[in-house]
Every structure is written in structure tokens, then in C-alpha cells.
Amino acid sequence: MDNVIWTPQPRQFEFMRRPEDEALYGGAAGGGKSDALVVEATRQVHIPHYKALILRKTYPQLTEIIEKSLRYYPIAFPKARYNASEHTWYFPSGAKIVFGSMQHSKDKLNYQGKAYDFIAFDELTHFTYDEYIYLSSRNRANGPGTRVYTRASANPGGIGHGWVKERFITAAEPMKTIWETVKVEHQGKVNVRHRSRIFVPSSVFDNKILLENDPDYLTRLASLPEAERKALLYGDWDSYSGQYFAEWRDNPEHYDDRQWTHVINPFKIPNHWKIYRSFDWGYNRPFSCGWWAIDTDGVAYRILELYGCTKTPNEGLKWTAKQVFQEIAKIESEHEWLKGKNIQGVADPAIFSADGGESIAETAQKCRVYFQPGDHQRIPGWMQMHYRLAFDENGYPMMYIFKNCKAFIRTVPTLIYDDHKVEDLDTEGEDHIADETRYFCMMRPITPRVAEVKEIPMHDPLNQFSNVRHNSYKAIFK
Secondary structure (H helix, E strand, C coil), X not given: CCCCCCCCCHXXXXXXXXXXXXXXXXXXXXXXXXXXXXXXXXXXXXXXXXXXXXXXXXXXXXXXXXXXXXXXXXXXXXXXXXXXXXXXXXXXXXXXXXXXXXXXHHHHHHHCXXXXXXXXXXXXXXXXXXXXXXHHCCEXXXXXXXXXXXXXXXXXXXXXXXXXXXXXXXXXXXXXXXXXXXXXXXXXXXXXXXXXXXXXXXXXHHCHHHHHHCCHHHHHHHCCCHXXXXXXXXXXXXXXXXXXXXXXXXXXXXXXXCCCCCEECCCCCCCCCXXXXXXXXXXXXXXXXXXXXXXXXXXXXXXXXXXXXXXXXXXXXXXXXXXXHHHHHHHHHHCCCCCCCCEEEEECHHHHCCCCCCCHHHHHHHXXXXXXXXXXXXXXXXXXXXXXXXXXXXXXXXXXXXXXXXXXXXXHHHCEECCCCCCCECCCCCCHHHHHHHHHHHHCCCCCCCCXXXXXXXXXXXXXXXXXXXXXXXXXXX
């Protein structure tokens, strides 16, 4: 046993033995994710034309991975050599393992024309969907006899949180293979192909060696603020550090009573409630249209939406402006909640720019869809969303989302803070629905509510304050 360099722990072994085309490992901190990727990359180094790529978002982040390779590879492969300037390991067979980074989206073009039999993404949620898909197109055989596949690790949070969650986490239960059917048409013939992917969860509890070497690591994770603790200790994909709208709650148990949740079951809109329409234009990126109902207390309900996105996250349908507004007009003339209503619209002021031709707003008018320019102030708009999403002391917000508005539920909770503009959100995320929502919020601004402080008597023999006490406990532990 003296010559054993590294032995996978049970959960690492489960990850490394998976046959799927894509596999995501992790979900929480301390599961040995990076080690698994570094070792997995060496599986085919005996094949002369084999070439692997291990990626981190930035080079400083990559150094930790390189250090792991310097710890393992020289012992396992004594004749292998590392070229520091090229960030590449050269093996006696001729095989290569390259370490790369992609700090900016345009950096993906550095890999244009290259092929890698194996690609690994360390901390996949730091990458955008576009970056992942582009690099996946580089995942192809350099010769016969190699296995071509992709592996990744991730914790919740980061710019790619939304698409990673959708692709690997919510698509199926952990350890269940997700199958995707792809049709390739050529010369009148259709070739049906299949791809597979899977999520293999892990946490610090799966890493017995780490817990033995550093027993206090568990304590440090447990001592983190709530969002970070849920994400890094337990792998909670609904709570993570950097989440811009941290107020967000989606609790199906309360879809009917509407307490401590933003998502609720739809209901028939009373005739006297006012209806609003908010809009954000997009062509290459999705356009977004949301319909809102306001009750007599000023509470906003997102009741319907039209989101111009393909099945690919953040990819627009490329509809013309006329197509978009004809569809909006059709919905408003046919849907029982909207037909016959006087609908007030607000939109990104950019659609009113003519630029020498007909403006997008003028196209909308021809389709009898009318807008007023929205207030484009970003931070005040985001604050209005925060005010509406905030719960009062009894667990009621000023904004609800009908559960049929799936695009809002998918995209808005995943937005994160901008690293450089501390009060703004990161525009690299899928923020189109958030944009049109803030136009609406600035149209109907509210003042932040101050939670009422209620004194609860210690002696309550008639149990008159039981409901107050119960809700106070819920507020503390939410």
C-alpha cells in the first residue's frame, strides 16, 4: 500500500465510474471535487493522441488545481513533465493535459479549432451557459480509441447558477440519468442521437479524510451566515451567497394561504383590479412581457407572461417586433383575465428610439399595444423590487408570482450581485424579466414597510398571543 498515491472515497468513486456524456459532481463544499477532476483527467494518458483540458474561470483560481496535479502526477507518472509557461503536462505516450482559464467570455475563442477528448470544468457555476456550450463543441476525439466526455464540479451560486441548476439539478433526481434526444438532418435523412448527463451530489460529510484531518472545517461551515451555510454545508440550490433577491421564497405548502412564499396558485382576477403590462425588448436575447394585477391594498400579482426564449437559456426566439406585438395583442384579446381590460403598459425607454426608422414602440402601436417609457434608473428600480418582495411580520409580501409564470421563477431568483457595482446585479445573468419587472415597480412605487414590533407577554394563560408567537418564531427561523 506504500505506493498508493490517491484512493477515491465512495462518493468520488461513484462520480468517476459514471458512463454518462456529462456529469456534475458536488453541490456543497468539501466533497473532494477538484481532486476527482484532476485524477479523472489522467485516465487515458496512455493513448498518444489523447488531449484533456481542465478549466477554471480565472488563472489565479486555476493555480490550486495545478498544485494538485504537481502533487499527484510526478509520483504516478515519473516521466511526465510540466511546462509552466504553457500550463501543460506532457506524458511519455505523447498525451497532454492542459490547464486553461476563461476570465472573459471572449476568451472562449482561444480554444477555437482545438479538440479535447476530455474537458473538466471546476466550479461550473462560474461559467455562463454560452461558454459551457462553446467549450463542449471542442469536446471531440483527437484519434481512435479515446472516450469523449465532459465532467464538472460546482457549488450553488455564481453567474451560472440558474442554467446549471436547470440542466443538472431540477431536470431529474440526483443519481438519475437525464437523456436528451438530438436529431441530425443531412441530405434528407434524419439521424436520431442520444446524449446523457447526471448529477452526483457530494458534501463534506462524504469526505471522511478531510473531516479526520480538519475536524473544525465542519464547524466553520456550520458557522457561516444562513445562505452560505445552506449552500456550502448542505448543497441547497435555493439559497446561496451573492443571491441578489435573497428575500425570494418558493414554498408549495403555502401556495394557497400565501404566507412566507412568493409563488402562489392562480385565481380568478376580480374585475375591479387594475391590470398592467411590462415589457423588455430582445431579439438575440429573450424579450419579456409580464402582466400584473394590483389589488385594493396595492399588492402586485404577476398573473401571465410571454417570454421569448428558446429551450436554450438566455437565447432569444429572434421574433420581429411585429411578431412579438401581434402575439401580445392576441393574448390580451383572448385570455379571460385580460380581454376587455384597459391595460396600462410600460417598457424599456430604448424602444422609443427611432434611429432613422420606425421605432419598436411605433410598431407596437400599429398592433394596438401601447406603452409609456419606463423609469430606467437601475438601483431605485431594484430597491422597489426588494421592497415588494420583503415579507411583513406575518409573512405577507407585496408581490406574488402565479406558479404558471415559470420563466420568472426560473430566472429572477438566480440573479447575483455585480462584483464591481456593489448595489447592482450582474448583467451577465438572464436578467430580462427582472428588467421589465423593475419598470413596472417604478410605475407603482411603494415605501418600504417597517415590521411592527409586538411585545409578547411571557404570561399568557388564555393563549391570546399564540398566533403572534407562532409567526414570530417562523420569522426568526426563515
